Amino acid sequence: ISAGPCKVLQIKTKDKDGYESVQIGFEKIEKESHIKKTMKGKEFKHIKEFRCVSPESKAGDDIDVSVFKEGEKINIVGTSKGKGFQGGVKRHGFSGRKATHGVKHEQRMIGSIGCRYPQRVIKGRRMPGRMGFQRITVKNLEVMRVDRENNLLALKGAVPGRKGTLLEISNF
Template identity: 50%
Template sequence: MKFIIGTKIEMGQVWNEAGERVPVTWIKADPCKVTQVKTDEKDGYSAVQIGCGEKKRLIKPLAGHLKDLPKFRYLKEFRVSDPENFERGKEIKVTIFEPGDKVAVAGTSKGRGFAGVVKRHGFHGSPASHGHKDQLRMPGSIGATDPAHVFKGTKMGGQMGAERVMVKNLEIVQVDEKENRLAIKGAVPGARNSLVEIIAQ
């Protein structure tokens, strides 16, 4: 299984061999290191924890966890079926991927704050006339008289974005070993400089 964590830089474009323009997202993925290998016998499940980034100071429990490794800012865990192929301190680089590989990318979507139903759920709103002077973007009825309560899951205004989103079946277009960058076709979740996880499918 192949995976790495990196930082979303920006969107751009490249041209393929057929001369077609391909929109891509550039992701900076500096070499990561394995910080912990979890097994079924010891931990109850199989996973690999990797770290990246730099941090000036660590809290003592984390400093002990990374005592023989660099001071990583980010730690992420990935479920694996072959933990025996990993060992603490092993380096993971962008070269594990090749152009044409299909990947899933997970990140934190842009936070939109408290959004109304028109923006959050795509409601059409009310007519601008026929007695509606201040109802244009209101949700309308949220329930009937008989149940006398609002059902859970009713689409209403509320916090929008700032949640984990995974986009699957994206294609790797370029692998830049010199700059530790990946070009992934299309858009990926998150703002610029946000952390993303790239997992081979």
């Protein structure tokens, strides 16, 4: 995983903002014409805020993969792959109907979705719909190797999303 370098854009304190956090920018925008006037001074494609107890860095500092150590457990947050509109069998793991005794054209249908009373579909009923493209957190992934020269992390386990997906990596 390519992780950094990131720049600390702002430190929020409890006295001034009501909570403590660090605002980090990733992938600097090079062209001046691509920066909105409201974003002057924060010329980054991706800006994310991380809550922390006591920020150790100052605005303008760089953060790279050297903050992670081999063998350390980290959490990764990302967006899962979108799978489009899926039926109940794939989306929720429903078993479907029998393949014999008069069952025709409805092997993968979800079956009844309610009763005579209350004469409506209860909220939260698992039905076909869009699957995937959700925020997923994978916890306790182990850092296998840290390459400081190229800002790369090698992890043990899978991370959510497609190749090139933006991930949030945290070690707390």
